[in-house]
Amino acid sequence: MDLFFQQVLNGLTLGSIYGLVALGLTLVYGILHVPNFAHGAIYMVGAYVSYLTMVDLGYNYWVAMACAAAAVAALSVLCERLVFNPLRDAPPIHDKIAAIGIMMFLEAAVQMQWGAEFRRMPTPYTDIFNIAGLTIPAQRVLIIMGAFSLMAVLHLFLKKTMTGATIVAMAQNREGAFLVGIDANRVAMMTFAISGALAAVGATLFAPINLVYPSMGHLLIMKAFVIIILGGMGSIPGAIVGGLIIGFTEAFGGFYISTDYKDIIAFALLVVILSVKPTGLFTKGVR
Amino acid sequence: MLKIENLTKRFGGLAAVSNVSVDFEAGKINAIIGPNGAGKSTFFNLVAGAIAPTEGRIQFQGMDITGMACDRIARLGIARTFQSTMLFEESTVLDNLIVGHRLRTQSRLWDVLINSKRLRDEEKKCRARAEDVLDFVGLSHIGHRLTADISQEEKKRVAFALALATDPELVLLDEPAGGINPEETIKLAALIRKMVDHGVTVCLIEHKMDMIMSLAHKIMVLDHGEKIAEGTPDQIKQNPVVIEAYLGSDDDAAA
Amino acid sequence: MGALQKVSGFIMSPAMKMLLILLAVLFPLAAGNEYQIYVMALAFVWAIAVYGMNIVTGLCGQLNLAHGAFFAIGAYTLAILTVDNGWPFWPAFVAAGAMGALLGFLVGVVSLRLKEHHFAIFTLCVGFIIYLLMDKWESLTHGTLGIINIPAPHGFGLVDFTETTPFYYLALVFLVLSVFFASRISHSLLGRTFLAIRISDDLAASLGINLMRNKVLAFVLSTTYAAVAGALYAGMVRFIGPAEADVAHTFDMITYLLVGGIGTLMGPLVGTLVITWLTQSLQSLEEYRMIVFGPLLVLLVIFSPRGVVGSFTAWRARRRAAAREQQARQTASEKVPPQAGASSIKKGAGNHA
Numbered sequence: 006m007d008l009f010f011q012q013v014l015n016g017l018t019l020g021s022i023y024g025l026v027a028l029g030l031t032l033v034y035g036i037l038h039v040p041n042f043a044h045g046a047i048y049m050v051g052a053y054v055s056y057l058t059m060v061d062l063g064y065n066y067w068v069a070m071a072c073a074a075a076a077v078a079a080l081s082v083l084c085e086r087l088v089f090n091p092l093r094d095a096p097p098i099h100d101k102i103a104a105i106g107i108m109m110f111l112e113a114a115v116q117m118q119w120g121a122e123f124r125r126m127p128t129p130y131t132d133i134f135n136i137a138g139l140t141i142p143a144q145r146v147l148i149i150m151g152a153f154s155l156m157a158v159l160h161l162f163l164k165k166t167m168t169g170a171t172i173v174a175m176a177q178n179r180e181g182a183f184l185v186g187i188d189a190n191r192v193a194m195m196t197f198a199i200s201g202a203l204a205a206v207g208a209t210l211f212a213p214i215n216l217v218y219p220s221m222g223h224l225l226i227m228k229a230f231v232i233i234i235l236g237g238m239g240s241i242p243g244a245i246v247g248g249l250i251i252g253f254t255e256a257f258g259g260f261y262i263s264t265d266y267k268d269i270i271a272f273a274l275l276v277v278i279l280s281v282k283p284t285g286l287f288t289k290g291v292r
Numbered sequence: 293m294l295k296i297e298n299l300t301k302r303f304g305g306l307a308a309v310s311n312v313s314v315d316f317e318a319g320k321i322n323a324i325i326g327p328n329g330a331g332k333s334t335f336f337n338l339v340a341g342a343i344a345p346t347e348g349r350i351q352f353q354g355m356d357i358t359g360m361a362c363d364r365i366a367r368l369g370i371a372r373t374f375q376s377t378m379l380f381e382e383s384t385v386l387d388n389l390i391v392g393h394r395l396r397t398q399s400r401l402w403d404v405l406i407n408s409k410r411l412r413d414e415e416k417k418c419r420a421r422a423e424d425v426l427d428f429v430g431l432s433h434i435g436h437r438l439t440a441d442i443s444q445e446e447k448k449r450v451a452f453a454l455a456l457a458t459d460p461e462l463v464l465l466d467e468p469a470g471g472i473n474p475e476e477t478i479k480l481a482a483l484i485r486k487m488v489d490h491g492v493t494v495c496l497i498e499h500k501m502d503m504i505m506s507l508a509h510k511i512m513v514l515d516h517g518e519k520i521a522e523g524t525p526d527q528i529k530q531n532p533v534v535i536e537a538y539l540g541s542d543d544d545a546a547a
Numbered sequence: 548m549g550a551l552q553k554v555s556g557f558i559m560s561p562a563m564k565m566l567l568i569l570l571a572v573l574f575p576l577a578a579g580n581e582y583q584i585y586v587m588a589l590a591f592v593w594a595i596a597v598y599g600m601n602i603v604t605g606l607c608g609q610l611n612l613a614h615g616a617f618f619a620i621g622a623y624t625l626a627i628l629t630v631d632n633g634w635p636f637w638p639a640f641v642a643a644g645a646m647g648a649l650l651g652f653l654v655g656v657v658s659l660r661l662k663e664h665h666f667a668i669f670t671l672c673v674g675f676i677i678y679l680l681m682d683k684w685e686s687l688t689h690g691t692l693g694i695i696n697i698p699a700p701h702g703f704g705l706v707d708f709t710e711t712t713p714f715y716y717l718a719l720v721f722l723v724l725s726v727f728f729a730s731r732i733s734h735s736l737l738g739r740t741f742l743a744i745r746i747s748d749d750l751a752a753s754l755g756i757n758l759m760r761n762k763v764l765a766f767v768l769s770t771t772y773a774a775v776a777g778a779l780y781a782g783m784v785r786f787i788g789p790a791e792a793d794v795a796h797t798f799d800m801i802t803y804l805l806v807g808g809i810g811t812l813m814g815p816l817v818g819t820l821v822i823t824w825l826t827q828s829l830q831s832l833e834e835y836r837m838i839v840f841g842p843l844l845v846l847l848v849i850f851s852p853r854g855v856v857g858s859f860t861a862w863r864a865r866r867r868a869a870a871r872e873q874q875a876r877q878t879a880s881e882k883v884p885p886q887a888g889a890s891s892i893k894k895g896a897g898n899h900a
Contacts (some may be wrong), residue, residue: 040664042671091849097663098610099848102801106848109798110841117835223794227675230668238664265683272672279669280657340753366755378750380742382810382853382861384868391739395755401764404735405728415736433875437868438861458754 007138012256018145018214020252021152025207026225027232027244028159029200035176035239036196039089039100043107044204045226047084051077051205052212052221053115056126066129066209073205081201082194090193108222116219128213148210155206156245159199163241172196176239224268231275293318293493294339294462299348301334301517308334310517311348316510318461321488322495323504325528326514327537332497333375335514336464339495340372341365353461367395371460375467377451381440385431385450388439389422390415392457418457425453428490429483445476452483456492463487465496469503481507505529513537552870555863571719575712585711590823591718592779595725597803597815599772602729604801605810606738607765608745610667613654613674615796617770621647621777622787623681626694636701640778647774648767655766659759662748671794678792693788700782714783721779722816725772730812732768741765745810795837802840805847808854817855 030044041047051073058069084107092100130143163169175192215221232251236243251271259267294316301309309331316322324332337343339350341362350358357365379388397418403411426435429449434442439450448468455463468484469477481503488494498504504511505525513521513528515537521528528534557563578584600614624646628639658669681688688694700708700717708714732738740761743751752758781787799822807818826836847854853861 034664038664040668088845088849095848095852096608098604098608099852101610101664101667102805103845103848105798105801106841106844108841109795109837109844113835113837113841117838224675227672231672234665234668266679269676269679272676275669275672276657276676279661279665342749342752361757362749362752363755363757366753372753374749374753378747380746382857383742384864387739391736391743391756392754394736394740394743397736399736401737401768404731404737407731407735411735418736433872436864436871438864440861441865441868454754 008260010139012260013253014139014141014145015260016249016253016256018148018252019255020249021149022207022211022248023225023228023232023252024245024248025152025155025203025210027229027236027248028156028241029203030226030229031233031236031239031241031244032172032176032196033200034233035241036172036193037085037089037093037100038097039104040230040238041200042101042104042226043084043111044200044229045222046108046111047077047081047201047222048204048208048225049217049219049222050080050111050115051201052126052208052217053119054205055209055212056124056217057119059127070206070209073209074202077201077205078198079201081197085193085197089197090190108226112219112222119219121219124217126209126212126217130213142214144213148214151210152207155203159203160241168192168195228271231271234275235278293353294495295351296339297349297351299335299338299350300346301331301338301343302346307517309338309345309514312514312517312519313348314512314519314522316462316493316495318493319488319491320493320509321484321507322493323508323511324495324497324514325499325501325504325511329516330514331517332514333466334517336372336466336495336497340370340464363395366458366460369459369461370464371455371458371462372464373448373451373455373466373468375470377444377447379439379447379450379454381438383439384436385439385442385446386419386422386426386435388450389426389453389457390418392425392454393418393421393459395458421457421459422453425456426450428456428486429453445472445480448472448480449483452487456487460492462493462495465494465498467497467499469498469500477503552866555859555866558859559863568723572716575715581711584715586823586827588711588715588718588783589780590819591715591722592776592783593800593803593823594816594819595722595779596773596776597800597807597819598725598729599769599776600800600804601769601810601815602732602741602772603765603769605804605814606733606741606745607762608741609659609762609766610670611766611769612667612671612794612797613677614670614769614773614800615794616674616677616792617647617651617773618777618780618796619681619787619789619792620650620677620770621774622781622791623688623694623777624774625778625781626697626787627687629698630694630696636698636782640700640775640782643778644771644775647777648771651767651770651774652763654770655763659762659766674792674794674797678789678794681792682789688789691789693786693790695786697781697785697787699785700779708782718779718783721775725775726812726816729815733812737761737764742810798837799840802844804854805844805852806854808856808858808860809852811854811856811860814854814856821855 026044026048030041033039033041033044054073054076055069058064058072059066064072088103088107089100092103128144130147132143134141134143134146163173171192172195175189228251232247233240233244235250236247251274254270254274255267258270262270296312296314299309299312300307312335324335326332334343338345341357341360341364344359348358349356352365352368352370355368357368397414399408399411399414402408423432423435426432429452431446431449431453434446439447442450452465452468465484469480472480477500484494484496484507508525511523511525511528512519513534520537521531521534523531574587575584578587596614596618600611603609603611621643624643625639628634628642629636634642654673658666658673661669682691684690699714702708702713706713708717740751740756743754743756744758744761748758777791780791803818803822804815805818806822807816808814851858
């Protein structure tokens with residue numbers, strides 16, 4: 006039974022990180038209809054910025070997280086301005102290829118600068134709680150709480166602020182948003198910034214229990230895509246629920262089926278679901 | 293020619309087309325009008341088989357085509373154009389049209405790999421057909437131009453030609469004069485008449501009222517997915533329901 | 548202009564193709580060392596795979612991100628059959644192509660029900676599953692160790708394909724065959740059918756084209772090309788590992804395709820050769836090639852999505868159109884009275900009629 010709860014904890018940890026990354030991806034998709042293949046690399050850059058701020062510059066964990074969020078948000082906005090904005094009216098295959106180009110560049114650049122070796126990110130929260138037979142590392146608690154509070158903040162931002170409301174409006178109806186005079190450029194930049202910041206925070210939370218290396222975003226971005234397809238591309242609650250589904254499936258699948266193949270589980274799930282229902286799980290009848 | 297009974301299409305809970313019955317005669321120009329969001333394009337998509345209806349029946353030349361796949365319906369003789377013209381900009385106008393007759397050919401992969409006589413004959417046939425339809429729409433002189441370099445009105449004509457290359461009995465034109473200036477609109481209307489004179493039945497969606505009123509033999513008016521009127525242009529102009537729902541408010545703007 | 552016209556006319560002529568083949572045949576004699584021949588042979592093998600990608604992505608418009616994985620499937624099928632099951636090279640080679648086609652069919656039937664982005668993402672995942680299987684399914688694939696001692700193509704006692712130069716000619720033969728069939732496909736009604744699908748699914752369907760059947764056909768053709776190239780690769784390099792299925796290979800091929808010209812006939816070859824030799828000439832770049840490739844891809848899709856060959860053919864088509872119009876205008880002005888003149892054949896003249 007303890008092992009079962011241990012897996013629940015694992016699933017929750019994984020799921021909350023997946024959710025954060027998928028949220029950024031789904032927001033960008035909702036606004037620009039670009040599947041941002043570079044999002045995983047953006048996440049990776051976030052991890053490196055945090056790592057370097059902490060290890061090389063000696064700042065504390067939270068400062069590093071803030072720096073990473075700011076730097077990566079700026080990087081995302083730069084990508085939007087320089088790449089995705091000029092391609093707004095191009096055939097859909099072009100922005101996918103451009104996104105892949107950004108991804109290739111970021112990974113190679115990081116690898117050239119800091120090498121391909123695995124790095125371990127330090128964390129100030131190394132305590133391990135033992136509650137009722139469960140082993141709970143503090144970092145995992147931090148991940149879960151951090152991720153969910155960030156989701157809550159995002160939710161409030163989208164619901165309660167004007168900017169948030171415009172993002173939601175534009176995600177729901179691009180043409181309509183133009184008609185009522187929403188500045189599409191501003192919203193697009195805003196969305197990319199939020200998406201980048203979410204990825205950077207996710208990376209800073211997750212990296213201490215994982216490793217930092219140039220291709221660390223590969224698997225994650227693919228899983229994030231699986232998640233937003235499951236949750237409906239562009240759907241915010243879908244990304245969170247989808248993240249948790251994949252997180253739990255992996256935790257339990259890895260434990261009860263096979264650790265070797267645990268990374269395949271998410272993709273196998275996608276293949277099965279899309280084979281049965283090509284539009285995804287939670288999409289509604291419209292379109 | 294086209295007989296539609298109780299056609300309904302619901303998206304989720306919303307009915308985009310609701311219980312529409314109508315009869316379109318062969319050799320006539322039939323128009324569908326209505327305010328934005330009245331379900332006109334959905335109606336076309338249903339007839340062309342791009343989407344399947346929730347309820348109702350569509351008969352084409354006495355054959356039930358309800359729920360049939362789009363490509364089969366095209367082979368039976370229903371062609372269409374789209375609101376935004378879709379052409380391959382990087383090749384010449386003529387090259388764009390050759391594929392239009394593909395559906396009347398039989399060649400398969402094997403023919404292609406060995407370059408069989410059947411394939412060569414069929415390619416000749418498709419090219420000849422492309423030249424014919426290009427001539428028909430009056431563009432033979434720009435057949436060798438890159439599609440990216442021709443005007444919007446010319447692109448509309450190429451789209452007509454592409455539809456005609458499929459040897460259709462019925463052509464559905466979705467806003468053929470959209471984005472076209474008044475002078476060229478008149479020429480496009482003449483081309484539509486010419487199509488009908490050559491035995492093709494036309495069904496079109498259009499917002500330009502003066503064009504519709506002078507061109508159409510029969511008009512069906514949709515509003516909120518429902519048919520609110522049908523008749524000759526004169527009947528429609530005088531129909532109080534139509535004036536209430538549509539013409540009254542839009543007439544001045546459209547004229 | 549005359550000289551330009553002649554050069555561009557020559558580039559498009561059959562004589563140019565003969566010249567290219569001749570140059571390729573003579574290349575080993577001109578090459579400074581064996582390594583250059585090896586690099587060229589390897590480039591030919593990759594070009595074959597890129598031709599496959601061009602069918603499904605260039606002609607048919609479906610971005611298949613599992614293409615590299617199908618390359619690896621060809622390589623692994625050949626390696627497993629020859630090394631672990633004792634098959635001779637050529638039957639295993641045929642089997643590798645067949646495996647590419649069969650798996651391509653199965654994946655295609657499922658994945659091509661999805662549109663655009665969903666399809667790209669789905670194939671990305673399929674590629675990754677294939678990679679993971681190669682990495683983890685040790686009993687079949689030898690896992691991370693990979694498969695060594697793969698036999699070279701059997702030369703029937705006549706030639707020894709373990710030597711670089713004979714293998715170069717073998718690769719050349721396969722490349723020429725690949726280009727030949729690619730040319731048949733792209734210039735035929737089938738190629739036009741694929742192109743209609745690339746423009747838009749809705750348009751193609753309204754022209755009576757069966758989307759699923761044609762997309763699956765394009766997909767199977769492309770995976771077969773990839774698997775054949777992969778099998779050749781295995782016979783050349785004679786050692787393979789899960790890294791062959793790495794998605795980076797797919798990205799490399801996208802770069803080749805885009806540089807050369809997506810959807811064009813000679814684009815895959817031009818792109819592969821240009822990039823391969825550029826990378827070679829900057830030895831230090833090999834590992835960090837993505838630093839250049841990445842921005843290159845972005846710049847290409849923004850500023851020159853047609854690539855080298857596509858820009859050339861578009862430029863040529865424009866010149867020819869202009870020349871023809873000028874010709875038409877001249878003949879017209881000779882026939883009609885001067886006051887109607889050149890403008891009378893312009894479409895604006897219809898207003899007076």
